Amino acid sequence: MELFKGQNLLEFAARFRSDEDCKEYLAGIKWRSTFNCVKCGHHGSQIRKDHSRTCNKCSHTESASANTLFHKVKFGLRKAFFICFEMSTTTKSLSASYVAERFGVTEKTARLFMHKVREAMKSSENYPMDGNVEVDEFVVGGKEKGKVGRSYDVKKKKAVCAVEYTDDGKVKRMYSMKIDNFSAKELKKIFVKHISKEANVTTDKWKGYWPIMSDYQIEQIESDFGNNFQKLHTMIHQVKSWIRTTYSWVSDFNIDRYFAEFCYRLNRSQSKNNIFNNLIERMVGADKIYQVELICR
Ligand SMILES: [Zn+2]
Numbered sequence: 171m172e173l174f175k176g177q178n179l180l181e182f183a184a185r186f187r188s189d190e191d192c193k194e195y196l197a198g199i200k201w202r203s204t205f206n207c208v209k210c211g212h213h214g215s216q217i218r219k220d221h222s223r224t225c226n227k228c229s230h231t232e233s234a235s236a237n238t239l240f241h242k243v244k245f246g247l248r249k250a251f252f253i254c255f256e257m258s259t260t261t262k263s264l265s266a267s268y269v270a271e272r273f274g275v276t277e278k279t280a281r282l283f284m285h286k287v288r289e290a291m292k293s294s295e296n297y298p299m300d301g302n303v304e305v306d307e308f309v310v311g312g313k314e315k316g317k318v319g320r321s322y323d324v325k326k327k328k329a330v331c332a333v334e335y336t337d338d339g340k341v342k343r344m345y346s347m348k349i350d351n352f353s354a355k356e357l358k359k360i361f362v363k364h365i366s367k368e369a370n371v372t373t374d375k376w377k378g379y380w381p382i383m384s385d386y387q388i389e390q391i392e393s394d395f396g397n398n399f400q401k402l403h404t405m406i407h408q409v410k411s412w413i414r415t416t417y418s419w420v421s422d423f424n425i426d427r428y429f430a431e432f433c434y435r436l437n438r439s440q441s442k443n444n445i446f447n448n449l450i451e452r453m454v455g456a457d458k459i460y461q462v463e464l465i466c467r
Contacts, residue, residue, distance in 0.1 A: 171198035173447045177259040182252075182446075190220070192247035196234040197221040199454045208232060239286045239453040245275045250283065251450075257287050258435070258449045259442065263416035288427035290452035291434035293364065299334040299343060300366035304402045305373050306331060307352050310410055310425065327425055328352060330360045331409070333402050334369075343437045344405055346429040348422065354381040361386055374399065409433075 174185055174195070186192055197217075205215040207225040214226035222233040235241055243250045253269055266281035273280070309326040331346035345364040349356035357378050365371060371386055373379045374393040382388060396403050409432050413425075438445050 171195070173444075175443050175447065177442055179255075182255050186248055186251050189247040192251045193221040193234045195450070196238065196240065196247070196454060197223075199451055200234060200238065208237065239290055239456050243283065245279060249273050249275065253280070253283060254287055254449050254453065255446050257284065257431070258445045260435075263412055265416050285424070285427055287449070287453070288431045290449060290456050292430040293345060293433070295363050298364055298366040298369070299332060299345075300368045301337075301342070301370070302335045303365055303369045303371045304333050304335070304399060305357075305360065305365075305371055305379075306399060306402055306406065307349070307357065307376070307378075308406050308410070310413060327422060329425070329429070330357055331402075331406055332360050332364055333405050335401070339401070341401060341405060344433050346409055346433060348425045348429070352376070352378050354378050358382050
């Protein structure tokens, strides 16, 4: 099976004309190497017309979308593929109401499916940053200056972010995550998840980083009102304004998903040709997720 490459919407629409085309694509990824029966573990199978497989041993039939994040997508795989294409290739903010309007689904349906896509966009945490890294903490949301009447959620959310640079100082990768406060215990979370102990880390002089210095190579420099961390602060500004313009309200429960979406695209800006396929691979590889896990309780 030929993988879909590029960002051309017409080519995309020509390749995926029906739900069947999408099923075929999913089956090609899911059973690329071998079929593995979920019921009995047998490898032999019959390929059916709708691209599902029936186990030769126990006769269990598995659809191409079963046990993936496309599991039981009610509005059709083609729409789901288009939303994935849009979310992986866009450079703009994409809200659930926009997606609902464009693809003819309800806003709730769009929001739930987009959260599934964000789940797939989460970092594997398998490739920690090991070069020159800057780390800083920041706040998101809350009441903005000059805007009145926002009665809901005036509490700002705390977050930490790490940016890795190339040898010539360009932004290479970024990760961001919600934390409860700016203590060492909370700040350390991003180190454990995303930063190698070999990385050269720079922070401002916040004492919250002191206890982390025994495990990681951290140099502290004066922030000089942000002048010494200009690129880092530009990135923080971008993620904050992206969240603010896209989502009028982001819950504590979901904010890490929005960070995941932003960082996923940013970290693949050099490999946009493969980004759609990468996302589909992740959607297939991820376990199915239940609605209850996607909604703030
Ligand atoms: Zn079986």
